[in-house]
Amino acid sequence: MAVLEWSADEAEVHARVVPSEFDALFLAGYGRLVRSVSYICGDPEVAADCVADAFERAFVRWRKVGQLDDPLGWVRRVAIHRATDVHRRRVRGRRAVLRLGMRPEPPSRMAQQMSDSMQFHDSELAAAVAELSQQQRAVVVLHYLDDMSVIEVSAALSLSDGAVKYHLHQARARLRNILQPHDSDAPYREGAP
Structure with a gap:
């Protein structure tokens, strides 16, 4: 993430307007959230927009959000819900295009984006994860890449633990x-599932 260069006046205004807790939350969480939401929605630009929107909503509601036990969890949940809304809109748009007999745009290059990432060194694994449904991809990304427990994933996605x-x-x-x-023709391995 680029470091902002501010004039003395801008820095003073920032210090008066932005609570230090919000600043710390943003600096600690923005990059990780963009990465996670990118894997979930398959588009880094959409992910960055969704995370920025979630942080904007958190800032506007900071008096309440800042009092929560896990403000970053709140931001994560808002960003993922926003990405899900964008995904649903795109799916509906593609279906409408197909109903009209037009040719839809090809899907995003999610597998390539994932394999280009530091988290997915194996392009075969990236392609496999990209084939999962959005809900499955979301739980896999949050549980395995973000190392969240089932309880934390359920809170982030507004799902039950089950x-x-x-x-x-x-x-x-x-x-x-x-x-x-x-x-x-693969050799038989004893004890293999």
Whole structure:
């Protein structure tokens, strides 16, 4: 993230207007949230917009948000919900284009973006994660990449713990199916599933 260069007047106004707790939250969380939301929605630009929007909403409501046990969790939840709304709008748009008999734009290059990232060194894994449903992708990203517990993921996505466990189970099964070789000539390994 680029460091802002401010004049003395701008720095003074910033110090008077922006609470230091909000500043610290933004500096600590912005990059991680953009990365996570990028993996979930498949578009880094949309993710950056959604996270910026979530931080803007947090700033406007800082008196309440700042008193929460986990203000970053609130921002994460808002950003993910915003990304989900954008995704739904795009899906509806593609369906409308198809109903009109037009040719839709190709989907985003999510697998390539993921494999280009430091978190996904394996392009095969990135492609497999990109094939998951958005809900499955969200729980996988938050649970494995952001190292969040099931309870934290359920709070971030406004799901029950059981729903998070279900989506994790489904995602792992789908990833296993995608990533396992299906070659019938593969050697038999004793004890392999």
